[in-house]
Amino acid sequence: MINTIGIWVAALLTLAIYSFLYKDNAFYKIAENIFVGVSAGYWAVVLWYDFAWPNLFEPLLTRGQWYNIFPIFIGVLMFAPLIPKISWMIRIPLTFTMGVAMAVSITQFVQGDIFPQLQATFLPLSGVSLFKGFSNLLIILGVVFTLIYFYFSKEHKGVLGIGAKIGIWFMMVSFGASFGYTIMARVSLFIGRIYFLLHHWLGVI
């Protein structure tokens, strides 16, 4: 019974949202507001039960991890701007967050992203099949010319200008592929909704 009610609610909300394609209307606005409200409520519950309680309050209150007071104190300082006299104290949590994020990200980003990606452009042009050699050449040229486009310390004229123009062509191909995939993604989402309506709600497929 609950499942049936859920399906009906989901189906009617889906139709309410799609009704916007005809024109803006009250049903669309109701569905939109329900979505915003449910999302806010959902995230409040997730933040409490998955972040704050198990990581901060539960260890502090039931296992005696008294030092959890420090992250709680730093977190509370995020609200410092609400009191103008101590608003400067927000710098403490912001500095802490930036410091940790940079320490974790920079080392791992260099090791896990920049170096392997750079290494992947050192490709053989001989001793491989003709097609593979051509593909490797395209990758190398694509990297070089795109980097030339992003070299801004000299005006893009002469050889540098030609290189930058070829770089633009490589990027255009990349944007085209991304756009094609984006269309595919949006159509897939629509297919998912139609499948839900025809299969779960109406039961015709």
Place this chain on the structure above:
Amino acid sequence: MRVFDYLSHLDRRIIFLLVALAVVIPMLVPLNLPVDITGPVKNVYDKIESLPEGSVVLISTDYDPGSEAELYPATEAIIEHCFRKNLRIYMMGLWPAGSELGNMALNKIAQSYNKKYGKDYINVGYRPGGQVMLLSLGRNFGDVIKVDYQGIPIDSLPLGGGVKSARDISLVITFSAGDPGILHWITYFHARYGVPICGATTAIMAPQMYPYLSSGQLTGLLGGLKGAAEYETLVDKKGRGLRGMDSQSIVHLLLVGFIALGNVILVYQRRRG
């Protein structure tokens, strides 16, 4: 030409209607258009095939209902393959709702293969913390995961107690709709601990992943609903991926037609001045 003038002022709601019909009709009357298998999808299949029985595959459901249409069919197809190969599944999620979606697929397919919770598969639920959590996880699972999604102590479950660190994981498969997701697994988990990573991503994310396939940081990839349809073909189980492919192909043809027609009208109008 009058037709071109009419079309250049066409009410866009007619286009919406045509797209809707292009999706609905092939669903009601399937055309069963062929689906070609691409290299990145075959790589995922081959990787799973190459694992010995009993290996532990970590599945991370890093998406929410907004991407369910694209990633849930892939989740089902890959879980199906893993259970068919008698691999053990350790499921978790970097997105809160993803864990619940993964659980639906896991429980549904586990039943049909008589797999037992705790021994053949577990779900430890949503794990917040992004990159910091992944770095800790690879070093010692016990630091991050103490209970499963139902609150059962992880050490009391045979599979949970047996997985101590990244060394006990043979393969990570992430179903990813954004951040945190596949890039975190590649940059933080694969780079630090060397565990092979396969992924299923939304179609929007797929082009970004090709450099990682090329560098070998990513072993295989399922891009969007098309990737799911290819995988369903490989495991010979028709699901939502294959069901949606007819509609997807017809809509793409329709859109290509619209783009071509739009350009023809533009050239005509320019010539006419």
